[in-house]
Amino acid sequence: MYGPLIDGLIERLRCLPGVGAKSAQRMALYLLERDKPAAERLAQTLLEAVAKVNRCQYCRMLTEETVCRICSGSRRNKQIVCVVESPADLYAIEQAGGFLGIYFVLYGHLSPIDGVGPDVLGIPQLLDQLQKNQVEELILATNLTLEGETTAHFIGDKARALNVKVSRIAYGVPMGGELEYVDGGTLNLALESRKSL
Amino acid sequence: MRCENQQGFLLHSRPYSDTSLLVDLFTQEFGRVRCVAKGFRKAHKKGVSRTLFPHVEYTFDWTGRSELKTLIRAEVVQTPSFLRDEALYMGLYINELLYRLMQEQECTEYFYAAYKGFIGRLFSGGAMEAQLRLIEMRLLEELGFGLVLGIDADTGDRLVAGSLYQYTPEIGLQLARDQRHVDVFLGQHLLAVEAQNWESCDALKIAKKILRSTIDFYLDGRPLNSRELYRQYRMSAAQAQTQ
Numbered sequence: 068m069y070g071p072l073i074d075g076l077i078e079r080l081r082c083l084p085g086v087g088a089k090s091a092q093r094m095a096l097y098l099l100e101r102d103k104p105a106a107e108r109l110a111q112t113l114l115e116a117v118a119k120v121n122r123c124q125y126c127r128m129l130t131e132e133t134v135c136r137i138c139s140g141s142r143r144n145k146q147i148v149c150v151v152e153s154p155a156d157l158y159a160i161e162q163a164g165g166f167l168g169i170y171f172v173l174y175g176h177l178s179p180i181d182g183v184g185p186d187v188l189g190i191p192q193l194l195d196q197l198q199k200n201q202v203e204e205l206i207l208a209t210n211l212t213l214e215g216e217t218t219a220h221f222i223g224d225k226a227r228a229l230n231v232k233v234s235r236i237a238y239g240v241p242m243g244g245e246l247e248y249v250d251g252g253t254l255n256l257a258l259e260s261r262k263s264l
Numbered sequence: 265m266r267c268e269n270q271q272g273f274l275l276h277s278r279p280y281s282d283t284s285l286l287v288d289l290f291t292q293e294f295g296r297v298r299c300v301a302k303g304f305r306k307a308h309k310k311g312v313s314r315t316l317f318p319h320v321e322y323t324f325d326w327t328g329r330s331e332l333k334t335l336i337r338a339e340v341v342q343t344p345s346f347l348r349d350e351a352l353y354m355g356l357y358i359n360e361l362l363y364r365l366m367q368e369q370e371c372t373e374y375f376y377a378a379y380k381g382f383i384g385r386l387f388s389g390g391a392m393e394a395q396l397r398l399i400e401m402r403l404l405e406e407l408g409f410g411l412v413l414g415i416d417a418d419t420g421d422r423l424v425a426g427s428l429y430q431y432t433p434e435i436g437l438q439l440a441r442d443q444r445h446v447d448v449f450l451g452q453h454l455l456a457v458e459a460q461n462w463e464s465c466d467a468l469k470i471a472k473k474i475l476r477s478t479i480d481f482y483l484d485g486r487p488l489n490s491r492e493l494y495r496q497y498r499m500s501a502a503q504a505q506t507q
């Protein structure tokens with residue numbers, strides 16, 4: 068409609084999550100007509116990031132180095148490994164600030180129907196590292212979905228077979244949550260994983 | 265067209281845009297139904313999650329004329345919970361099997377009851393192998409691929425207890441041509457499988473072999489990934505036991 072370059076840009080922008088035809092068009096026109104320098108910086112940064120960002124060789128988190136800052140951090144306890152499904156989950160835990168171990172990012176969960184098996188998620192690499200680095204505790208922080216539970220179970224069984232202590236993050240009532248609004252499944256799990264006071 | 269108060273289970277869901285899910289349901293009245301569940305991925309409101317879980321019975325409402333429906337409502341029949349250990353892998357397996365073999369909108373009321381009973385037994389625990397073989401048989405029957413176990417496919421006569429037979433999907437049992445072949449079964453054992461007399465001899469093992477070759481035949485090269493996952497689970501379970 069606008070010519071091959073503009074149309075192409077709109078089409079490319081649609082690869083972003085949550086960006087449909089309308090918002091892609093708005094973004095493209097904004098960059099081209101209102102803020103060309105910003106568009107140039109965006110293009111350069113994007114190219115550079117794509118060229119230089121890769122996965123940390125230990126935890127698979129996105130990093131510009133071979134080993135990420137968390138894995139190479141001197142204050143981190145490398146004997147405690149927390150397994151998460153996505154980089155966003157890792158960021159969420161880091162921002163909460165209460166965890167001082169290291170991570171392992173799966174980039175997904177086990178899903179037989181979608182053809183996602185242990186290898187794609189790097190589970191053999193994780194098990195290998197557990198043994199080599201004599202990890203003391205493995206914390207499974209996958210989502211509370213069937214796939215997340217399956218993944219936690221699967222990794223947990225394998226890690227226990229290697230004599231590693233395995234724990235699953237506790238689930239329950241959200242902070243500030245009122246019991247009467249919490250769904251039955253969550254309440255049952257909260258009761259199941261109760262702690263003595 | 266609007267369908268209301270339909271009993272069913274979620275077989276599988278995947279993200280569909282930022283806030284929605286594409287869900288495959290197995291329902292009592294309409295068999296497999298595929299819907300877009302708009303807004304079902306949105307964050308919890310007041311601690312109430314709209315996430316759908318497999319192995320839990322729901323009451324669904326959906327609308328739409330095309331093959332892809334719009335899910336409007338999903339209400340749990342019982343409080344959802346997760347299967348554990350071996351039962352979890354069996355639950356994944358039966359769902360994948362249904363997902364791969366059953367066409368959309370196939371009418372399956374009879375199999376629905378069997379599936380629901382099977383899931384219930386997975387939660388209550390106990391020996392599941394015979395149950396798994398039975399549900400596989402029920403599924404094949406429902407799809408029109410039922411096993412014919414008591415009859416010689418060449419003659420139409422009942423099997424002879426002392427004869428050896430071989431099994432071929434779509435054909436059935438025939439007198440074994442090569443008796444040294446691994447997959448040759450004694451008539452007496454096959455009759456035990458037909459009678460679901462699992463205590464006798466190797467009835468479960470034979471049923472597993474025959475069902476596996478039949479299922480593989482109808483999968484026609486499509487994968488069954490939960491089978492491999494189950495195998496790996498069994499390996500680590502065995503490993504843990506020897507320690």
Ligand SMILES: [Zn+2]
Nearest residue numbers: 123126135138
């Ligand atoms: Zn790292």
